[in-house]
Amino acid sequence: MRTKTRFFAMLSIAVCFSAGAVFAGAYDVFQGMEGTIKISGGTAHIPVMQALAKEIMTRYPGIRITVAGGGSGVGIKQVGEGLVDIGNSGRKPTDEEIAAYNLKVHQWALDGVAVVVHPQNPVKSLSLQQVQAIFAGTVTNWKDVGGPDKAIHVFTRDEASGTREVFWEKALKKGPVAATADVVPSNGAMKTAVATDPAAIGYMSVGHIDASVAPVTLDGVTPSVDTVRNGTYAVSRGLYSNTKGEPSPLVKAFLDTLHSPEGRAIIEAQGFIPVP
């Protein structure tokens, strides 16, 4: 009887340990670490950063991680000035920025930038030329691109947006954006704007698309995780986390976790493609 109890006790301890080993995995590196990680910048990154931060902070209460937005420009600027530990950007920092701030660039995901419309909009497919004409303001009615007779409401992003920069370069081919286009300050604000306006057109991170907005097929290619991954959808970019010089052990552990199986699962769950 007594040996039996002892056996069960041993077994349960063994099970606990092995389970711990299986489930803790990537988060083990934070064992014994304490401190704060301040993160700001690209708004596309926020869901991944928050999910990962939650996983780490619930396991190790001595670690505080704060996640703010601001846009890619803010991320690069703030990390460069030492205001935050990690500055996120939805575009690769320019060579000047890297040199001026001594930035170390960590890419951890691939993301597409998709043209989005209201789910009730019957227009679900556009050519690149049509998109360029719409954003330039030369096509102003949905009926000219196969939709209802309604004025097109064009939404664009602010000057510091990495999403805007990638879209402007790869979809608009550096073409003009009408000065009368409405400007919104984040991926989240873009989703709200397009989701609440049946005549709207905008663009946003593929990872942020949900049922409240509808992605538009561009030149026959539907923006999705798969088409971005295999390269057929060309309007894509990396998601970067930048540090000023070599990161501290805590920050390095955080960035490394993004490449662990657990980190990759979080990245995939948020609609991005883990890299490498």
Added chain:
Amino acid sequence: MKRRDEGSRSERAARLVLGAAVVTAAALTGAIFLYMVVLAFPLFAHGHVFRVLTQDWAPLQGRYGIRPMIAASLALSFGALALAIPISLGCAAFVTMLGRPKPALFVRRFVQTMTGIPTVVYGFVGVFLVVPAVRDVFQAGSGRCLLSAILVLALMITPTMVLFFIDAMESVPKEYVLAASALGAGPAEKFLWIVLPCARVGLITGVLLAFGRAFGDTLVSLMLAGNAAVFPSNLFHSVRTLTAHIALVIAADFQSLEFASIFACGVVLYTVNAAVALVAWNLRSRVLENHP
């Protein structure tokens, strides 16, 4: 004798501390202004002070003028005031003399509660209620426009203005009103010919402070006005105010002239709001002289 010395010494110390606080506060305000002028300097050097204030915004063509934003801020503030002043006057008149006691008290409490609502709540209500309504009713653009922002901003500045108006109207000496009653004046006549003229200065102060609040507001215009940097020529245009421009461009590259433009915006905002505050202060001290 000795005690009085100590008293005057502690008094002197208090005066010194308070004086230092005043000087520091004033110096800080001045320093902020100087700082903005210095940081906006690249822009003024690049063009011309005059050109910065009068040109349009086209960074790709090398034009960094903030004229559209100045116009948008002014149009928005005056539009909101034009809508809010009559409503506020009506509310204040109802509360102070025209309404029955119970409903009047209810309106007063209601207005006091409204002053406590944070700006972002007004912005949210605007995005989900006002913008779609404006879009559907007028069928002119996305609904993110001058009109939507004016409607919400008017709602936002009304409570503050009502409270100021109530104060002003209640400080009108009772004797004047009673005298008018004795001459057979009705409530409306008393309001128009006695209370309004007597409360004039207080009313103007309320309007000025409301203007300052409207001119300096960021969230409502950022969320509702559309933010296109074009000159506002009608109510349905998407417009960008000075404050929204600062919020949108603050993340741009430090060295760029775009970035310098936000300091030009800051200088304009500062100057206008300081002027308004000074006038309001001046008026108020005149009132205090008249009714010590």
